[in-house]
Amino acid sequence: MLPGFLKGSMTREQFRKAEGFTALVLSTLAALLGLFWLVFILGDVLVHGIKALNLSLFVNDPVPPGVDGGGLRNAFVGQLIITICATLIGVPIGVLGGTFLAEYARGTKTARLISILADIMVSVPSIVIGTFIYAILVRPIGHFNGWAGAIALAIIMVPVVLRTTENMLSLVPWTLREAAFALGAPYYKVITQVVYRGAATGILTGILLSIARVAGETAPLLFTSFNNSFFSLNMNQPISSLTVTIFQYAMGPYDNWHEQAWAAAFVITIFILILTITGRLIIRWRYR
Amino acid sequence: MKTIFKLILAIILLISFTQAEAAEKLNGAGATFPYPVYSAWAFDYNKVTGVQLNYQSIGSGGGQRQISDRTVDFGASDDPLKPEKLQTDKLLQFPAVIGGVVPVGNLEGVTPGQLKLDSDTLCKIFLGEIKSWNDDMVRKINPGLKLPQGEITVVYRSDGSGTTAIFTNYLAETCPAWKEKVGAGKAVKFPVGIGGKGNEGVANYVKRTANSIGYVEFAYAKQNKLDYTQLKNKAGNYVAPGFESFENAAETGDFDAKKDFYLWLTNAPGKNSWPIAGATFILLAKEKTDSNKNVVKFFDWAFKNGDNKAKELIYVPLPQSLEDKVRAYWKANGLQ
Amino acid sequence: MIRTTKKNPVDMIFSVVTGAASFTVIIFIVAILYELVHQSGPAIERFGIWKFLSSTDWNPVTESFGALTNIYGTVLTTFLSLLMAIPVAIGIAVFVTEISPNVMKGPIGIAIELLAAIPSIIYGMWGLFTLSPIMSTYIEPFLKNIFAGVPVVGILFQGTPMGIDILTASIILSIMIIPFTASISRDSFNLTPAVVKESAYALGATKWEVVRDVVIPYSKLGVFGGIVLSLGRALGETMAVAFVLGNNHRITTSLFDAAATITVTLANEFAEADTDIYLSSLFYLALVLFVMSFITLAAAKFFLLKAERKYSR
Numbered sequence: 001m002l003p004g005f006l007k008g009s010m011t012r013e014q015f016r017k018a019e020g021f022t023a024l025v026l027s028t029l030a031a032l033l034g035l036f037w038l039v040f041i042l043g044d045v046l047v048h049g050i051k052a053l054n055l056s057l058f059v060n061d062p063v064p065p066g067v068d069g070g071g072l073r074n075a076f077v078g079q080l081i082i083t084i085c086a087t088l089i090g091v092p093i094g095v096l097g098g099t100f101l102a103e104y105a106r107g108t109k110t111a112r113l114i115s116i117l118a119d120i121m122v123s124v125p126s127i128v129i130g131t132f133i134y135a136i137l138v139r140p141i142g143h144f145n146g147w148a149g150a151i152a153l154a155i156i157m158v159p160v161v162l163r164t165t166e167n168m169l170s171l172v173p174w175t176l177r178e179a180a181f182a183l184g185a186p187y188y189k190v191i192t193q194v195v196y197r198g199a200a201t202g203i204l205t206g207i208l209l210s211i212a213r214v215a216g217e218t219a220p221l222l223f224t225s226f227n228n229s230f231f232s233l234n235m236n237q238p239i240s241s242l243t244v245t246i247f248q249y250a251m252g253p254y255d256n257w258h259e260q261a262w263a264a265a266f267v268i269t270i271f272i273l274i275l276t277i278t279g280r281l282i283i284r285w286r287y288r
Numbered sequence: 289m290k291t292i293f294k295l296i297l298a299i300i301l302l303i304s305f306t307q308a309e310a311a312e313k314l315n316g317a318g319a320t321f322p323y324p325v326y327s328a329w330a331f332d333y334n335k336v337t338g339v340q341l342n343y344q345s346i347g348s349g350g351g352q353r354q355i356s357d358r359t360v361d362f363g364a365s366d367d368p369l370k371p372e373k374l375q376t377d378k379l380l381q382f383p384a385v386i387g388g389v390v391p392v393g394n395l396e397g398v399t400p401g402q403l404k405l406d407s408d409t410l411c412k413i414f415l416g417e418i419k420s421w422n423d424d425m426v427r428k429i430n431p432g433l434k435l436p437q438g439e440i441t442v443v444y445r446s447d448g449s450g451t452t453a454i455f456t457n458y459l460a461e462t463c464p465a466w467k468e469k470v471g472a473g474k475a476v477k478f479p480v481g482i483g484g485k486g487n488e489g490v491a492n493y494v495k496r497t498a499n500s501i502g503y504v505e506f507a508y509a510k511q512n513k514l515d516y517t518q519l520k521n522k523a524g525n526y527v528a529p530g531f532e533s534f535e536n537a538a539e540t541g542d543f544d545a546k547k548d549f550y551l552w553l554t555n556a557p558g559k560n561s562w563p564i565a566g567a568t569f570i571l572l573a574k575e576k577t578d579s580n581k582n583v584v585k586f587f588d589w590a591f592k593n594g595d596n597k598a599k600e601l602i603y604v605p606l607p608q609s610l611e612d613k614v615r616a617y618w619k620a621n622g623l624q
Numbered sequence: 625m626i627r628t629t630k631k632n633p634v635d636m637i638f639s640v641v642t643g644a645a646s647f648t649v650i651i652f653i654v655a656i657l658y659e660l661v662h663q664s665g666p667a668i669e670r671f672g673i674w675k676f677l678s679s680t681d682w683n684p685v686t687e688s689f690g691a692l693t694n695i696y697g698t699v700l701t702t703f704l705s706l707l708m709a710i711p712v713a714i715g716i717a718v719f720v721t722e723i724s725p726n727v728m729k730g731p732i733g734i735a736i737e738l739l740a741a742i743p744s745i746i747y748g749m750w751g752l753f754t755l756s757p758i759m760s761t762y763i764e765p766f767l768k769n770i771f772a773g774v775p776v777v778g779i780l781f782q783g784t785p786m787g788i789d790i791l792t793a794s795i796i797l798s799i800m801i802i803p804f805t806a807s808i809s810r811d812s813f814n815l816t817p818a819v820v821k822e823s824a825y826a827l828g829a830t831k832w833e834v835v836r837d838v839v840i841p842y843s844k845l846g847v848f849g850g851i852v853l854s855l856g857r858a859l860g861e862t863m864a865v866a867f868v869l870g871n872n873h874r875i876t877t878s879l880f881d882a883a884a885t886i887t888v889t890l891a892n893e894f895a896e897a898d899t900d901i902y903l904s905s906l907f908y909l910a911l912v913l914f915v916m917s918f919i920t921l922a923a924a925k926f927f928l929l930k931a932e933r934k935y936s937r
Binding site (some may be wrong): 317346347348349350351352353354438439441446447448471472473474475476477481482483484485493496497498499500 | 681682683684685686752756757760783784786787788789870871872873882884892893895896897898903
Binding site (some may be wrong): 026038246251261262 | 634635638639643645646647648649650652653655656659660662663711712713716718719720723724728732735736737738739741742743744746747748749750752753754799802803806830831832833835853857860861862866867887890894895906907910913914917921922925
């Protein structure tokens with residue numbers, strides 16, 4: 001930790017103490033640096049975001065560039081719809097898949113392989129998933145559409161939910177299942193009525209965290225749900241999302257775009273942080 | 289848990305039913321060059337007719353790609369397609385509005401319109417041969433102007449761009465070294481600099497980077513108060529960008545419906561012509577007759593009612609004679 | 625496989641349905657790989673594999689495409705960000721597990737988790753609006769003054785400091801991956817049996833000596849796995865770097881130059897590629913990225929599993 005030449009000028013004890021002290025200081029500094037970035041980034045988003053927040057942002061649609069005013073109602077609603085649809089597609093597949101791994105296929109090589117692959121899928125570049133969906137769902141159908149965006153997000157969600165479900169189900173004691181078997185219940189009933197109950201909070205947390213994960217994704221939406229400058233609820237058409245709008249607005253030159261981008265960033269950050277904190281609190285409260 | 293699911297299901301059902309009576313929608317994508325005017329037109333058109341024309345500015349390359357993939361109802365491009373190419377991709381093409389590309393800088397102490405450049409200097413800056421604003425070549429054509437010391441940062445377009453096509457077409461036409469080393473096109477390999485996405489991105493980077501130079505459609509320069517330059521045109525006069533110099537350039541052009549209006553307006557003759565002007569075009573898929581009719585309805589409305597809005601943003605509406613040619617072209621193709 | 629004694633038809637259906645759901649993961653991976661290979665077919669045919677990977681030409685005008693500038697940008701930003709992130713992340717992990725008083729553990733842990741939860745687009749936007757001006761006005765001119773004249777190292781600090789460059793992008797990326805590396809390192813550190821640590825303390829070791837001689841050797845496999853995992857994450861990050869990298873398809877040596885990563889090139893050019901071969905080349909790039917990150921992530925998983933096995937023994 002300390003350069004060797006110092007060894008000569010100190011006694012062994014002094015050197016060890018000095019070394020220990022340096023390490024302590026450095027690691028404390030590292031932790032402070034981590035805190036510093038968090039405060040810096042969050043603070044910046046809060047300060048700029050709150051300044052730019054106003055009611056018009058939520059009730060109005062965008063106006064042409066260079067014109068003041070307008071809002072992002074389309075993007076807020078679009079983001080919500082895309083995220084809800086992604087959740088409705090991704091969560092059932094994830095939960096069911098996790099159930100298979102933890103129950104029917106418990107301990108098998110297949111289960112092991114799938115959970116390893118799922119772990120890898122969790123970190124696969126999301127933009128690659130966007131290009132994949134463009135190839136299978138945008139080009140053949142003939143237009144950008146909200147479903148493509150929702151499915152791209154769902155693909156990111158599935159492995160996350162699948163892995164948490166598997167882990168949470170594995171935590172449910174095996175004896176509980178045996179007790180249910182002894183009463184003559186078939187396996188599916190044991191799973192749905194006993195195991196799920198035992199793991200419900202854990203699974204719910206996993207779902208919350210997976211929503212937090214995809215709600216902030218931009219890259220998979222760029223070539224799938226695209227963007228829409230009007231208010232639209234139609235998932236068969238291009239639909240606006242907060243993240244793509246932030247990308248467009250922050251990269252653009254207009255000052256009022258920048259303000260709205262900050263406001264949108266503020267809203268989405270708060271949303272995701274609340275989900276994350278709730279998820280963590282549930283875990284802490286339940287699995288202490 | 290179950291009630292939540294039921295609730296969500298109900299909401300989704302509700303959404304899908306409201307869709308049945310939703311407004312008519314048109315999707316367009318492409319050039320960022322006319323984005324300010326198209327979105328202004330679409331905004332007004334929506335108020336008058338209720339039709340939602342969603343125009344996304346992703347770049348001319350994107351406009352051409354997305355219409356030939358048929359993922360949008362119309363594409364927009366400032367880089368006109370040759371008739372043969374239109375034939376193979378089964379596309380129609382007509383001009384919608386005319387505008388000018390202007391070099392924009394971020395120079396301390398220089399106000400918009402003050403700096404003068406000629407094609408040679410501009411070319412050398414973008415080739416990276418002139419590295420500082422204090423260079424003799426720049427100083428010689430700007431006597432008396434106090435130029436900053438710093439190194440020049442070139443900002444170009446990173447995406448497939450018609451603005452780039454117009455700009456590089458001009459440089460290739462006027463500067464042999466450019467033609468040989470770089471060439472013209474929607475996305476060329478710029479020898480120096482950083483790339484911004486869209487006219488928006490270039491304007492943003494120029495705004496944020498001291499001593500930078502980029503090129504954008506004039507509306508972006510105007511709206512964002514960037515230091516645009518004067519340019520020496522083919523006739524040898526220094527002209528400022530603006531409605532008149534763009535209009536003068538436009539007047540020199542002879543758009544021909546038989547060639548699907550394929551025409552460049554760069555380096556136009558004429559005493560007061562802006563040298564980097566260009567028309568921006570709309571691309572339609574031949575077989576999409578239903579949506580095409582609606583798109584044409586929009587542009588017909590814009591030709592009739594959009595001139596003031598265009599002029600406000602310093603775009604040149606098509607001259608009456610050209611509008612008539614475009615309408616004839618629509619009729620000939622059964623769109624009106 | 626666990627089987628109940630009686631075969632119930634509903635049970636059969638349920639097992640098939642859940643099985644199908646879990647197999648979607650495999651289907652996704654195979655389908656993505658197949659579709660990317662399929663779509664990049666024309667480009668693979670035209671440019672081959674080696675030529676595509678080794679060519680620095682990315683020129684839509686001549687329709688000549690090579691991936692090297694993009695791979696270079698990806699590898700360089702990833703490498704630099706890891707270089708900056710690893711010491712900090714391990715410092716944090718050491719602090720949280722060994723050094724900090726219990727009162728501080730919670731807040732720091734939460735801070736790290738929150739840092740991980742912030743969406744990447746927020747990092748990117750913050751980078752453009754806040755970090756980039758700071759870099760171009762203070763930090764980069766400062767670095768340039770110190771290092772530009774120094775032989776060899778000086779090459780890294782040439783050119784105009786404009787804040788939209790490799791250095792800024794790498795810093796943002798490093799802030800993004802600190803939490804991943806830190807939390808995995810922390811988890812690995814925590815797996816060190818208390819008995820071993822306590823015996824070291826009993827022998828009079830200082831906190832640092834325990835960390836260096838007991839905790840780190842015991843958990844190095846897990847920490848290494850965590851680092852490789854962060855590497856995989858950094859390779860595929862799009863939005864955090866898209867704002868400040870400057871989209872430059874040239875290989876440059878200065879940290880003050882703009883560059884392009886595979887992800888940024890895809891984000892900027894994918895929807896606007898006009899010719900078929902251009903689009904196909906972009907799919908090819910996506911394929912290269914997919915394979916690169918898949919291999920990295922698989923390696924990370926391998927190390928983490930190995931570590932897990934070691935600890936569970």
